[in-house]
Amino acid sequence: xxxxxxxxxxxxxxxxxTVSRVLRNVENLKISKDTKERIFKAINELNYxxxxxxxxxxxxxxxxxxxxxxxxxxxYFIGIARSLDDECSKNGYTLIISDTHENQEKEIKAIxxxxxxxxxxxxxxxxxxxxxxxxxxxxxxxPFVLIDRYFDKYETNAVIxxxxxxxxxxxxxxxxxxxxxxxxxSGRANLYPVVERxxxxxxxxxxxxxxxxxxxxxxxxxxxxxxxxxxxxxxxLPDPPTAIIISGTVITLGVLKTIIERGKLIPEDLSIIGYxxxxxxxxxxxxxxxxxxxxxxxxxxxxxxxxxHMNSTEGLPYSKVVIDTxxxxxxxxxxxxx
Amino acid sequence: xxxxxxxxxxxxxxxxxTVSRVLRNVENLKISKDTKERIFKAINELNYxxxxxxxxxxxxxxxxxxxxxxxxxxxYFIGIARSLDDECSKNGYTLIISDTHENQEKEIKAIxxxxxxxxxxxxxxxxxxxxxxxxxxxxxxxPFVLIDRYFDKYETNAVIxxxxxxxxxxxxxxxxxxxxxxxxxSGRANLYPVVERxxxxxxxxxxxxxxxxxxxxxxxxxxxxxxxxxxxxxxxLPDPPTAIIISGTVITLGVLKTIIERGKLIPEDLSIIGYxxxxxxxxxxxxxxxxxxxxxxxxxxxxxxxxxHMNSTEGLPYSKVVIDTxxxxxxxxxxxxx
DNA sequence: ACGATTGACACAAACGATTGTTTGATTTGA
DNA sequence: TCAAATCAAACAATCGTTTGTGTCAATCGT
Numbered sequence: 001x002x003x004x005x006x007x008x009x010x011x012x013x014x015x016x017x018t019v020s021r022v023l024r025n026v027e028n029l030k031i032s033k034d035t036k037e038r039i040f041k042a043i044n045e046l047n048y049x050x051x052x053x054x055x056x057x058x059x060x061x062x063x064x065x066x067x068x069x070x071x072x073x074x075x076y077f078i079g080i081a082r083s084l085d086d087e088c089s090k091n092g093y094t095l096i097i098s099d100t101h102e103n104q105e106k107e108i109k110a111i112x113x114x115x116x117x118x119x120x121x122x123x124x125x126x127x128x129x130x131x132x133x134x135x136x137x138x139x140x141x142x143p144f145v146l147i148d149r150y151f152d153k154y155e156t157n158a159v160i161x162x163x164x165x166x167x168x169x170x171x172x173x174x175x176x177x178x179x180x181x182x183x184x185x186s187g188r189a190n191l192y193p194v195v196e197r198x199x200x201x202x203x204x205x206x207x208x209x210x211x212x213x214x215x216x217x218x219x220x221x222x223x224x225x226x227x228x229x230x231x232x233x234x235x236x237l238p239d240p241p242t243a244i245i246i247s248g249t250v251i252t253l254g255v256l257k258t259i260i261e262r263g264k265l266i267p268e269d270l271s272i273i274g275y276x277x278x279x280x281x282x283x284x285x286x287x288x289x290x291x292x293x294x295x296x297x298x299x300x301x302x303x304x305x306x307x308x309h310m311n312s313t314e315g316l317p318y319s320k321v322v323i324d325t326x327x328x329x330x331x332x333x334x335x336x337x338x
Numbered sequence: 339x340x341x342x343x344x345x346x347x348x349x350x351x352x353x354x355x356t357v358s359r360v361l362r363n364v365e366n367l368k369i370s371k372d373t374k375e376r377i378f379k380a381i382n383e384l385n386y387x388x389x390x391x392x393x394x395x396x397x398x399x400x401x402x403x404x405x406x407x408x409x410x411x412x413x414y415f416i417g418i419a420r421s422l423d424d425e426c427s428k429n430g431y432t433l434i435i436s437d438t439h440e441n442q443e444k445e446i447k448a449i450x451x452x453x454x455x456x457x458x459x460x461x462x463x464x465x466x467x468x469x470x471x472x473x474x475x476x477x478x479x480x481p482f483v484l485i486d487r488y489f490d491k492y493e494t495n496a497v498i499x500x501x502x503x504x505x506x507x508x509x510x511x512x513x514x515x516x517x518x519x520x521x522x523x524s525g526r527a528n529l530y531p532v533v534e535r536x537x538x539x540x541x542x543x544x545x546x547x548x549x550x551x552x553x554x555x556x557x558x559x560x561x562x563x564x565x566x567x568x569x570x571x572x573x574x575l576p577d578p579p580t581a582i583i584i585s586g587t588v589i590t591l592g593v594l595k596t597i598i599e600r601g602k603l604i605p606e607d608l609s610i611i612g613y614x615x616x617x618x619x620x621x622x623x624x625x626x627x628x629x630x631x632x633x634x635x636x637x638x639x640x641x642x643x644x645x646x647h648m649n650s651t652e653g654l655p656y657s658k659v660v661i662d663t664x665x666x667x668x669x670x671x672x673x674x675x676x
Numbered sequence: 677a678c679g680a681t682t683g684a685c686a687c688a689a690a691c692g693a694t695t696g697t698t699t700g701a702t703t704t705g706a
Numbered sequence: 707t708c709a710a711a712t713c714a715a716a717c718a719a720t721c722g723t724t725t726g727t728g729t730c731a732a733t734c735g736t
Contacts, residue, residue: 004722015686020724030683053394053456054722057691062391072423073416082410085437094451096434099423113432117402118391224617253621279562283591283622342692353716358694368713392692395721
């Protein structure tokens with residue numbers, strides 16, 4: 001395609017290695033001013049741009065990192081992607097985003113693909129249907145950090161949210177308003193955040209001497225349709241919940257659909273607290289109070305950790321960062337009317 | 339990192355070139371079964387994965403394409419990205435997404451970065467503040483396709499939407515309902531789709547003998563805040579519009595904010611038609627009828643065109659594909675009450 | 677004034693693959 | 707039976723950089 005180092009060198013009548021050193025501004029470099037000028041002139045004239053592929057091959061560094069997320073359409077993950085992308089740009093890295101569609105095979109393929117493409121590190125929100133490939137990465141000593149989701153059985157870098165706490169607080173908030181029958185609807189049950197939130201949910205009940213009822217808890221695929229079905233079942237219960245915790249943006253939409261159809265008023269008939277991160281939550285048919293995540297921080301922290309691990313040969317200890325959540329009140333909760 | 343061709347070759351006691359040929363399954367290849375088996379065994383044993391960087395360097399093909407979009411948080415562009423990503427996966431390409439934040443400099447940087455990283459082609463939704471860099475790509479004869487936005491002054495590959503028509507139809511729809519004062523709020527005025535939509539808007543008015551009023555048209559930055567300001571100005575007009583065409587998702591949110599605050603009812607007090615592509619539009623405070631885009635087709639078509647241009651040395655003619663839009667009625671328009 | 681330093685660059689070997697060309701061995705054909 | 711054809715695999719150059727090591731002249735110190 002374009003001009004190469006050799007072309008530049010030929011035009012400037014020097015050796016390619018000299019051009020390379022001038023370009024990289026190697027330390028303790030002794031090159032005459034005249035030569036430098038000739039080189040820069042040649043570079044301009046030929047509009048030379050270094051071939052990053054060749055550099056990567058030689059340097060064994062691509063200045064590229066991969067982000068593997070289950071759903072590129074989710075505002076939550078996109079927020080993280082954007083933040084991570086910003087950090088990358090600032091530091092001269094290029095980000096490659098891979099969408100696994102919450103599919104374990106695609107995730108494994110993506111990891112292999114990116115690895116073999118020579119990314120320097122990986123940020124992964126794993127599907128969590130299996131974990132052998134994660135173990136592989138650990139064994140290879142390849143730099144990566146898990147986000148949002150975590151495997152208790154492995155020690156890895158991770159940036160996760162305070163899910164247990166946030167759920168505990170949300171439930172406590174509802175209990176304080178007099179609610180006793182509190183529903184919990186979420187996406188896939190095996191996901192770390194869902195597990196943790198459920199733990200927080202149960203702990204809050206326990207601490208307030210409220211019995212846990214299995215029938216108030218629904219997990220499903222993260223689709224509007226499934227959430228619609230789940231929420232309808234909840235409402236159809238003989239003794240339906242007076243409040244619902246909703247785990248996930250898409251799930252929230254499904255629940256809203258039910259609520260509209262059933263003519264329920266929020267928060268008069270039903271209090272809801274969602275987990276979602278988007279300005280859109282304010283514009284929902286009925287605005288939803290949410291437990292929100294500092295998505296920006298997740299991106300920043302994961303880059304920071306990854307950066308350290310990419311640029312150190314010694315076995316750095318793993319970092320596990322827990323990011324706090326915050327509650328955004330949009331008046332979708334009210335006192336239980338008993 | 340991992341094992342190389344050489345390692346495999348050594349273990350299998352053959353020459354690296356043999357391993358390479360066996361792996362790529364070169365045509366007319368004569369290799370004894372025994373040797374092949376030894377090679378595959380070695381590959382498995384060493385868990386060999388070819389170094390794509392080295393391949394790219396040698397083959398001058400990276401099987402990578404770049405997508406440059408102004409806003410990765412926009413449901414519209416994410417839809418395109420997802421579709422394009424799917425096409426890429428299907429065809430063994432990796433997609434690198436670059437977010438320009440609607441910033442011209444970042445776009446230029448992104449193009450240079452991706453080019454120098456050796457992507458085989460580019461899909462670009464340009465910021466359209468300048469176009470010299472687009473001309474550069476043309477001169478370099480580098481494969482790329484413009485999406486959503488287009489430069490009338492250059493002939494390039496492009497996949498764009500039928501914006502003039504869609505706006506014409508939307509306005510006609512409103513006129514048919516008896517509306518005469520129809521507002522138009524959009525993001526940046528210099529963007530191709532905005533320009534086209536405005537043309538369609540004006541044509542519809544003209545054809546129905548309705549005078550065009552400058553004060554009914556607002557363009558701004560694509561932010562909730564600006565759209566909020568614009569829509570307030572529209573409503574504060576001595577003779578305010580009875581219907582509004584809203585160009586863009588974020589702009590729609592700003593208008594909705596105004597409408598809620600001012601206590602207007604949709605569609606009783608005000609008819610609105612939005613341009614946005616997302617299931618979310620159904621869940622807005624007031625669902626918005628929209629002109630929607632076949633985002634999936636945009637991804638598919640742009641990949642198809644790009645693929646052809648990447649894999650042909652002869653100067654292929656440029657393709658310009660126009661994708662039709664479709665109207666989704668969510669009852670946000672009603673007869674003008676005069 | 678003469679060896680030692682240093683300045684300014686050139687040389688050449690990598691990095692890990694691909695591929696046109698050779699080489700030696702085996703088989704074929706007449 | 708022996709040259710020609712075919713088979714199976716090795717050799718070596720190359721992609722565009724980077725970087726350790728040479729080299730040769732000019733300058734330095736004493």
